[in-house]
Amino acid sequence: MKIVVIGGTGLIGSKLIARLTEHGHEGVAAAPNTGVNTLTCEGLAEVLVGAEVVVDVSNSPSFADADVLDFFTRSTGNLLEAEKAAGVGHHVALSIVGTDRLPASGYLRAKVAQEQLIRDGGVPWSIVHATQFYEFTAAIAQAATVGEEVHLSTGYFQPMAADDVVAALGPITVGEPLGRIQEIGGPSKVRMSDFVAAALTAQGDPRTVVADPAATYFGAVLSGDELVPGPGARLFTTTYDEWRAAQAATV
Template structure:
């Protein structure tokens, strides 16, 4: 089965391509560096020829509100239109847990717009909603610090997951029948965001101090208690703890 992975050269996409190939599928990575641009439509018709499934794990190069909304609506619209012409039978998209709870956050609002386009399309679909990835921990801390010597973090619940487990679920979903619905995935451990980053920075050897601040922003907004975690019992949980992930991915 031919599976085209949009964003297939990135963190999640490259792992999903490898897993799909290991299970005998023809997995084709598609990204601007392979000649496929979903924003302009360049290369879409050619790469989708003969494809049964399209996986979209691409991300916006800018998280500015208008730019990210334009990216997800334009690229998803182009992709779905090309899929209809090519006769693709399953569209799989990776998104974020609880996007619909915070329409005031620009990135979440853009992901909701993407999801609605997918749900309204005649192409059968599956949406994979994931919590934050371990791999993005340093970026989250750096953005919270904003160049300062302290890292303000809210004491809200936090349940990050290893990228390789996200890729495995995405690949497994792509190889299965369309859900015409959504699934949620999260890491095996729930902690407070401030405590998670306090331990993470210590493990990285980062001297910055994590300061607990209920008003600290994440993606430009104050977070509520359960904004970043799935409802209890609603998600499939990974098995890799952050300690285990750090052991396999030591800080550099």
């Protein structure tokens, strides 16, 4: 099966390509650095020739509200039109748990718009809502750093390993279109401030985490469980400590 992965050279995309290849599929990485640009349509028709499935794990290079909305709507619109022309039978998109619960976030509003385009796009579809990745813990801390303090929300989330995201995406990609959202997440619900504080301590990072109920995440204040998967989610068991140990073993 030929499967085109949009954003296929990134963290999730490259791991998904490797998994698909291991299972005997033809995984094709499509990204600007491979000659495929979903905003300009450069290389798009060509890469979709013979493709049965498209998986979109791409992300906007800018998180400014207008930029991210333009990226997700224009890219997704172009993709869906190209897929229909090529006869692609399944569009899979990776999105985020809580997209529709945090309208104050311009980034998440853009993801909601993207998902609506997919529902209305005329290509059979599956959407996977994932929680935040362990791999992005450092970026979350850095974005919230002021001097030597890290001001983070006391809202809850349920982070997971990127390998587990791919483990969920794989079977959905090669299966029948779901026509619905599938939530996935990690093993434990935890306050964002507590999780990052423990992660920084484990890394020997001297910064102090300030638990701040008013701190925003992607522009939105978390009041509780907005980023926590609900009933019916597929939860994985890899803990942060296990993930860290696996990363250290590969160095």
